[in-house]
Amino acid sequence: MSRRVGWALSVTRGLFITGTDTGVGKTIVAAGIAAALRQRGINVGVMKPVATGAVSLAHLPTADDQRSAADKLVSDRLVSEDAVLLINAAGVDDSYELVNPVCLELPLAPSVAARETGRPVDLEVVRSAFATLAVRHEFLVIEGVGGLLVPLDDTVRVADLARMLGLPLLIVAPNRLGAINQVLMTVEMARLYGLDLAGVVLNRTAPVDSSDQSLRTNAEEIVRQSGVPVLGVIPHANGAVADVSNGDRLVELVSQVIDLDQLLQRPVTLQPTPQQLDAWDKQYVWHPFTQMQDWVQQENLIIEEGRGSWLKATDGRWYLDGVSSLWTTVHGHRTPEIDQAVIRQLHRVAHSTLLGLGNVPSIELAKRLIEIAPEGLTKVFFSDSGSTAVEVALKMAYQYWHQVSPPQPQRRTFISFVNAYHGDTIGSVSVGGIGLFHKIFESLLFDVEKAESPYCYRCPLGKTYPSCRIACLDGLETTLQRRGQEIAAVVVEPMVQAASGMLVQPAGWLKRVEQLCRQYDVLFIADEVATGFGRTGTMFACEHEGVSPDLMAVAKSISGGYLPVAATLASDRIYNAFCGEYAALKTFFHGHTYTGNPLACAAAVANLDLYHQSGLVRRVADQSHWLSKQLQRFRTLKHVGDIRQIGFMVGIELVRDQRSREAYLWEERIGIRVCQAARRRDAILRPLGNVIVLMPPLGISQSDLLRLLDVTYESIVEVTAGAVDSYQSRNKS
Numbered sequence: 001m002s003r004r005v006g007w008a009l010s011v012t013r014g015l016f017i018t019g020t021d022t023g024v025g026k027t028i029v030a031a032g033i034a035a036a037l038r039q040r041g042i043n044v045g046v047m048k049p050v051a052t053g054a055v056s057l058a059h060l061p062t063a064d065d066q067r068s069a070a071d072k073l074v075s076d077r078l079v080s081e082d083a084v085l086l087i088n089a090a091g092v093d094d095s096y097e098l099v100n101p102v103c104l105e106l107p108l109a110p111s112v113a114a115r116e117t118g119r120p121v122d123l124e125v126v127r128s129a130f131a132t133l134a135v136r137h138e139f140l141v142i143e144g145v146g147g148l149l150v151p152l153d154d155t156v157r158v159a160d161l162a163r164m165l166g167l168p169l170l171i172v173a174p175n176r177l178g179a180i181n182q183v184l185m186t187v188e189m190a191r192l193y194g195l196d197l198a199g200v201v202l203n204r205t206a207p208v209d210s211s212d213q214s215l216r217t218n219a220e221e222i223v224r225q226s227g228v229p230v231l232g233v234i235p236h237a238n239g240a241v242a243d244v245s246n247g248d249r250l251v252e253l254v255s256q257v258i259d260l261d262q263l264l265q266r267p268v269t270l271q272p273t274p275q276q277l278d279a280w281d282k283q284y285v286w287h288p289f290t291q292m293q294d295w296v297q298q299e300n301l302i303i304e305e306g307r308g309s310w311l312k313a314t315d316g317r318w319y320l321d322g323v324s325s326l327w328t329t330v331h332g333h334r335t336p337e338i339d340q341a342v343i344r345q346l347h348r349v350a351h352s353t354l355l356g357l358g359n360v361p362s363i364e365l366a367k368r369l370i371e372i373a374p375e376g377l378t379k380v381f382f383s384d385s386g387s388t389a390v391e392v393a394l395k396m397a398y399q400y401w402h403q404v405s406p407p408q409p410q411r412r413t414f415i416s417f418v419n420a421y422h423g424d425t426i427g428s429v430s431v432g433g434i435g436l437f438h439k440i441f442e443s444l445l446f447d448v449e450k451a452e453s454p455y456c457y458r459c460p461l462g463k464t465y466p467s468c469r470i471a472c473l474d475g476l477e478t479t480l481q482r483r484g485q486e487i488a489a490v491v492v493e494p495m496v497q498a499a500s501g502m503l504v505q506p507a508g509w510l511k512r513v514e515q516l517c518r519q520y521d522v523l524f525i526a527d528e529v530a531t532g533f534g535r536t537g538t539m540f541a542c543e544h545e546g547v548s549p550d551l552m553a554v555a556k557s558i559s560g561g562y563l564p565v566a567a568t569l570a571s572d573r574i575y576n577a578f579c580g581e582y583a584a585l586k587t588f589f590h591g592h593t594y595t596g597n598p599l600a601c602a603a604a605v606a607n608l609d610l611y612h613q614s615g616l617v618r619r620v621a622d623q624s625h626w627l628s629k630q631l632q633r634f635r636t637l638k639h640v641g642d643i644r645q646i647g648f649m650v651g652i653e654l655v656r657d658q659r660s661r662e663a664y665l666w667e668e669r670i671g672i673r674v675c676q677a678a679r680r681r682d683a684i685l686r687p688l689g690n691v692i693v694l695m696p697p698l699g700i701s702q703s704d705l706l707r708l709l710d711v712t713y714e715s716i717v718e719v720t721a722g723a724v725d726s727y728q729s730r731n732k733s
């Protein structure tokens with residue numbers, strides 16, 4: 001998707017008039033409403049944003065039309081009869097190009113007419129014409145093209161256009177048997193697109209057929225079934241209505257049959273402006289991991305829409321989502337199959353509890369997870385975030401040792417790794433190892449043994465892989481020898497410690513951890529919250545080393561980046577220790593209100609279906625070789641110290657000095673500044689300290705990925721050159 005300029009949020013009063021189909025008389029209704037409003041002294045403007053079947057001036061029906069259109073044309077171009085009718089009805093002075101900015105010759109759907117003539121529908125031209133007319137007029141009457149789902153290009157429909165222009169929708173439908181179905185379908189679509197429904201006008205497009213009983217009942221039934229008011233029923237007038245030259249007749253008819261007062265008195269639903277949103281965000285929202293004192297003084301991005309690998313902000317620009325909206329987006333934003341799965345589920349039930357009840361999508365999802373999980377995992381316990389999935393695993397491991405036969409309640413300590421990140425709840429913070437986030441809570445945390453982190457670039461032992469023979473795990477073994485009987489579980493981020501800067505583990509490290517767990521009969525908890533669902537080039541990172549955890553936490557990509565759902569997968573060994581007589585109180589007393597939420601689970605099932613259909617994990621594995629070649633050029637940059645990559649998880653560690661590996665001071669905010677530079681180039685990145693993270697949606701196109709790399713490269717060059725200068729000059733002074 002190319003960068004697009006955004007849409008003015010409407011502050012105008014008006015109507016967007018759509019048909020339930022083509023040829024239902026919406027031009028007549030639009031022109032009639034415009035003329036009637038004009039007669040009431042209202043400064044009404046008209047617009048036909050996109051028209052097809054355009055003709056030359058000479059082909060307009062009357063000489064008056066030809067003159068009036070010729071008067072208003074700025075350039076030499078074809079015109080739409082509908083647009084000319086609207087202009088005449090409203091008596092506006094606006095140029096023809098403003099009223100009808102997109103005009104295509106072929107009488108086909110706009111997407112087809114555009115493709116066949118090689119002239120794509122330019123929505124930016126529409127936006128700017130709308131913005132001009134909105135300022136000039138009190139009330140705008142806008143006529144759509146056919147029905148709501150008429151395509152303007154491969155992704156944009158008339159309903160999108162209506163939503164972007166932000167005016168209430170008036171539906172024109174033919175008044176005959178079948179009208180109820182047509183109106184209800186259009187109403188349903190309008191609601192799916194979030195359009196505001198002003199009402200329905202029924203138009204008798206054919207002479208009265210006395211056998212059609214529906215004319216008597218259509219209006220009432222439409223109101224009953226849809227809850228949308230029918231604002232008028234236009235009788236068939238044997239051609240008089242369609243007589244475009246008979247403006248007075250049109251006004252008379254519309255004034256008689258359409259309830260214009262109801263239209264005019266309708267409260268205008270004003271959309272908040274970008275400026276208001278920014279102010280309210282700063283006034284009311286407390287952002288996570290954010291120094292709010294800085295935030296309220298900065299210009300910030302507010303996202304309002306997404307498509308594929310791109311996000312659109314209220315500043316009107318599209319930004320490449322370089323971190324998958326915090327490592328969640330898989331196939332892309334607005335993936336049709338997941339959209340539809342959520343909508344389908346919404347039509348059934350949005351939420352029902354798992355406490356004492358089952359629900360369909362959670363059952364389907366649990367089965368699907370076990371089918372793809374590493375061997376030995378057989379049960380799924382749902383929660384709603386990575387932190388809670390880890391928290392559940394810790395509590396399960398702890399309780400397990402109390403209930404196993406024979407019980408070993410002295411096993412109450414966990415082992416985790418320096419630089420680990422497992423979330424922000426007190427339990428997951430206890431097993432975390434990033435001091436910056438956790439230090440303040442130290443006195444609240446429980447006892448955890450910390451083992452060395454596999455941070456090869458800055459090896460804590462000063463060794464080099466592979467000659468080190470993974471000596472960093474010797475400490476883990478020593479702890480297990482010393483305290484093995486007190487340890488409940490070892491908690492690991494498999495293959496990569498993500499949040500500490502994409503610290504990729506050397507081959508053999510993870511397997512060795514598993515071996516040690518087995519040797520000392522300690523539970524093995526894999527935190528696949530970041531790595532799960534293909535991010536590393538295998539469905540789960542554990543697969544790289546053939547590891548089978550006792551407990552596994554998953555979240556983030558599970559729903560394709562759609563809705564919060566997480567799960568802790570357990571083996572039979574764990575599960576069985578929780579089974580027993582009711583009175584034995586072996587139950588796992590834990591459960592969140594939205595556990596197994598049906599909407600989120602439905603999104604997750606659709607997400608997993610797509611992995612299967614598109615061979616996504618294989619594709620990521622293949623593309624990651626290409627990515628790794630592309631990353632080589634970063635090595636030539638003076639301030640790039642290390643590049644770590646596994647699959648689509650990349651960390652580029654910036655250093656002040658490549659040779660000595662001297663780090664930038666955290667106060668210099670080097671990572672933040674690179675991400676700010678990337679934002680100026682329309683890409684969203686989020687750093688981890690001095691490490692620039694790239695974690696694009698797995699379904700990203702190669703060209704977008706290349707663009708992300710280019711932006712990152714240029715941003716690093718821009719900022720690190722500046723950083724060296726400012727540091728040197730500071731030191732000199």
Ligand SMILES: Cc1ncc(COP(=O)(O)O)c(C=O)c1O
Pocket residue numbers: 385386387388390421422423424493498499527528529530531555556
């Ligand atoms: C490995 C790992 N575990 C747990 C979490 C916490 O997940 P959440 O933010 O959904 O609570 C994260 C988040 O980044 C993570 O990377």
